[in-house]
Amino acid sequence: MDRHEMKKAAEEIRKMTISAIAEAGYGHIGGSMSICELLAVLYGYILKIDPSCPQKEDRDRLILSKGHCGPALYAALAWKGYFDRELLKTLNQNDTRLPSHCDRLKTPGVDLSTGSLGQGVSLGIGVALGCKMRGMKNHVYIIVGDGEMQEGQVWEGIQFAAHRRLDNVVLIVDDNKRQLDGWVADICNSFDLAQKFSAFGFTVFHADGKDCGEIYDALIMAREAEKPAAVLLDTEKGQGCSFAEAADFNHYMVVDHEMAAEAIREIDRRMEEELKK
Amino acid sequence: MTREFNDWVMSEIEREEIEMRECYCNALIEEARRNGNIIVIDVDTSNSMGTKPFYRAFPERALNCGIMEAHGIGMAAGLSSVGFIPFFHAFGVFASRRCYDQVFLSCAYQDLNVKIIGADAGVTATTNGGTHMPFEDMGIMRNIPNMTVIEPADSTMIPQAVRHMANSWGNFYMRYGRRKMMRVYNEKAVFEIGKANVLKEGCDVAIIACGIMVHEALLAAKALSDEGIDAMVIDMHTIKPVDEETVIMAAEKCGALVACENHSVINGLGSAVAEVLCENLPVPMERVGVVENFGEVGTQEYLMEKFGLKASDICSKAKKAMARRDRL
Numbered sequence: 171m172d173r174h175e176m177k178k179a180a181e182e183i184r185k186m187t188i189s190a191i192a193e194a195g196y197g198h199i200g201g202s203m204s205i206c207e208l209l210a211v212l213y214g215y216i217l218k219i220d221p222s223c224p225q226k227e228d229r230d231r232l233i234l235s236k237g238h239c240g241p242a243l244y245a246a247l248a249w250k251g252y253f254d255r256e257l258l259k260t261l262n263q264n265d266t267r268l269p270s271h272c273d274r275l276k277t278p279g280v281d282l283s284t285g286s287l288g289q290g291v292s293l294g295i296g297v298a299l300g301c302k303m304r305g306m307k308n309h310v311y312i313i314v315g316d317g318e319m320q321e322g323q324v325w326e327g328i329q330f331a332a333h334r335r336l337d338n339v340v341l342i343v344d345d346n347k348r349q350l351d352g353w354v355a356d357i358c359n360s361f362d363l364a365q366k367f368s369a370f371g372f373t374v375f376h377a378d379g380k381d382c383g384e385i386y387d388a389l390i391m392a393r394e395a396e397k398p399a400a401v402l403l404d405t406e407k408g409q410g411c412s413f414a415e416a417a418d419f420n421h422y423m424v425v426d427h428e429m430a431a432e433a434i435r436e437i438d439r440r441m442e443e444e445l446k447k
Numbered sequence: 448m449t450r451e452f453n454d455w456v457m458s459e460i461e462r463e464e465i466e467m468r469e470c471y472c473n474a475l476i477e478e479a480r481r482n483g484n485i486i487v488i489d490v491d492t493s494n495s496m497g498t499k500p501f502y503r504a505f506p507e508r509a510l511n512c513g514i515m516e517a518h519g520i521g522m523a524a525g526l527s528s529v530g531f532i533p534f535f536h537a538f539g540v541f542a543s544r545r546c547y548d549q550v551f552l553s554c555a556y557q558d559l560n561v562k563i564i565g566a567d568a569g570v571t572a573t574t575n576g577g578t579h580m581p582f583e584d585m586g587i588m589r590n591i592p593n594m595t596v597i598e599p600a601d602s603t604m605i606p607q608a609v610r611h612m613a614n615s616w617g618n619f620y621m622r623y624g625r626r627k628m629m630r631v632y633n634e635k636a637v638f639e640i641g642k643a644n645v646l647k648e649g650c651d652v653a654i655i656a657c658g659i660m661v662h663e664a665l666l667a668a669k670a671l672s673d674e675g676i677d678a679m680v681i682d683m684h685t686i687k688p689v690d691e692e693t694v695i696m697a698a699e700k701c702g703a704l705v706a707c708e709n710h711s712v713i714n715g716l717g718s719a720v721a722e723v724l725c726e727n728l729p730v731p732m733e734r735v736g737v738v739e740n741f742g743e744v745g746t747q748e749y750l751m752e753k754f755g756l757k758a759s760d761i762c763s764k765a766k767k768a769m770a771r772r773d774r775l
């Protein structure tokens with residue numbers, strides 16, 4: 171895999187997300203930024219999907235259980251060609267097809283609606299079970315927040331998936347260390363997530379969430395695993411976006427065009443340096 | 448001649464100077480100074496609920512348990528059984544829907560003492576959209592025996608509501624919009640659980656409202672007055688137990704009613720009023736509220752228009768109720 175191409179895609183998705191949020195004036199920037207690399211790898215290189223045929227039965231599924239990060243998913247979908255990039259400008263506008271939380275009835279390419287944390291895990295496991303029962307060979311990727319892992323429902327799902335050996339499940343944790351109110355470790359410690367997943371019968375993989383190559387390798391291994399797999403992504407909330415990285419509270423921010431322009435210039439500079447290397 | 452608003456109503460109705468969550472938290476801190484048993488419970492939304500100042504004032508009496516609503520409310524019930532008075536905060540959708548069995552059995556069934564605050568009533572959830580927009584929370588809570596359900600209209604009512612909750616035993620659900628609302632009341636106004644406020648006398652039609660709809664009801668009464676229609680306006684801030692006496696009085700005086708809520712027309716204020724009417728004095732009644740719909744993203748103004756919650760919607764329903772009465 172061309173790591174440079176992957177990184178370029180990630181930065182492209184990041185820029186599109188920042189612009190869309192600035193157009194709306196505010197949004198869940200922190201958790202959107204921390205999944206740009208992941209989404210680029212998934213949509214660019216992992217998911218077996220076809221934007222020209224979004225409802226194809228045996229396609230891979232992606233469920234963004236941390237549904238408040240819809241803006242990043244919408245950017246990835248536009249990048250992949252599910253809809254025109256212009257549509258991103260309508261994020262959160264009256265009568266929009268791109269609402270703050272993912273909605274399968276509104277947005278082409280969104281497999282299931284999310285926004286109430288925890289529910290995407292059970293939804294995804296239901297999809298995985300159903301696909302298996304139908305004899306399909308596809309995979310279901312579920313993206314969960316590290317804060318979201320506090321919801322009891324998440325662990326009910328994990329236990330069930332392990333019990334049924336749903337090896338078509340890949341559960342990805344965006345371990346960005348922060349939730350809405352602050353640091354996960356301060357609010358309610360997750361302790362050792364890898365150990366918890368193993369104890370629950372999952373195979374666990376780790377990757378640096380800023381390194382597309384590592385993410386790619388981990389996802390490939392997770393897909394091949396004989397048990398349901400968890401991929402723990404070491405990320406930073408707000409990563410790659412200067413103003414979000416600098417903010418104490420970056421879960422949700424008011425973002426104006428000037429901030430967005432500066433952040434995007436910064437990304438472009440970064441990309442140029444990458445190229446020189 | 449149509450009558451004026453009574454002397455509790457602001458002479459100039461304007462947008463509040465402070466956000467409602469700030470007003471709420473100030474009141475709770477004040478109450479907590481008097482009562483050492485009051486504690487705050489959050490589920491990773493203290494920034495949104497505006498309870499942060501409480502953590503600074505009473506760090507040892509504020510608990511953020513993380514994103515675990517079902518655990519948080521159950522733990523609150525347990526704490527109340529050893530004498531604490533927990534105020535539990537969450538988005539209204541999660542406080543009601545996600546905690547329902549816990550509220551039912553851990554809190555209400557065993558007569559414990561938890562005060563549940565559900566923020567972002569109805570369309571005030573604006574751009575958080577459909578997943579975060581409760582149109583059913585009052586209905587859910589109203590179904591639980593002995594649960595008190597309130598929706599105060601503004602910053603005059605909220606602190607008084609907090610005081611009442613802190614000082615009476617039992618489980619309460621309060622819903623409200625956490626940002627700036629319209630200030631309807633001046634300082635003279637009194638909030639008493641279960642006692643509706645008549646804000647304007649009238650004899651042609653009675654408009655009964657709660658929360659943000661009280662302001663719309665006042666606008667509607669003004670518009671109707673321009674057409675010579677003398678509308679009574681009632682703030683039914685306590686949805687349960689509903690003030691039966693006032694509903695019956697309004698039905699007797701006007702013979703036509705409109706109930707208005709920023710909520711589904713099923714099982715909320717309109718249903719409560721209809722139940723009283725049916726069993727006591729059936730007169731024509733219309734409901735303003737959300738009909739068979741989910742929320743979505745949008746500005747409050749856009750959503751109110753979309754779901755038919757504007758003063759103009761109240762006016763047409765009022766006329767419809769009057770016409771039905773006149774045909775009888």
Ligand SMILES: Cc1ncc(C[n+]2csc(CCOP(=O)(O)OP(=O)(O)O)c2C)c(N)n1
Pocket residue numbers: 200201202204236238285286287288314315316317318319344346348349350407421490491492514516541545
């Ligand atoms: C059931 C539920 N409770 C509360 C919320 C409000 N909420 C939205 S995002 C969030 C924090 C999520 O933290 P995390 O899972 O770590 O996501 P990220 O850091 O990626 O934004 C909260 C509490 C919600 N959407 N659903």
Ligand SMILES: [Mg+2]
Pocket residue numbers: 201315316317344345346347348349407
């Ligand atoms: Mg997080």
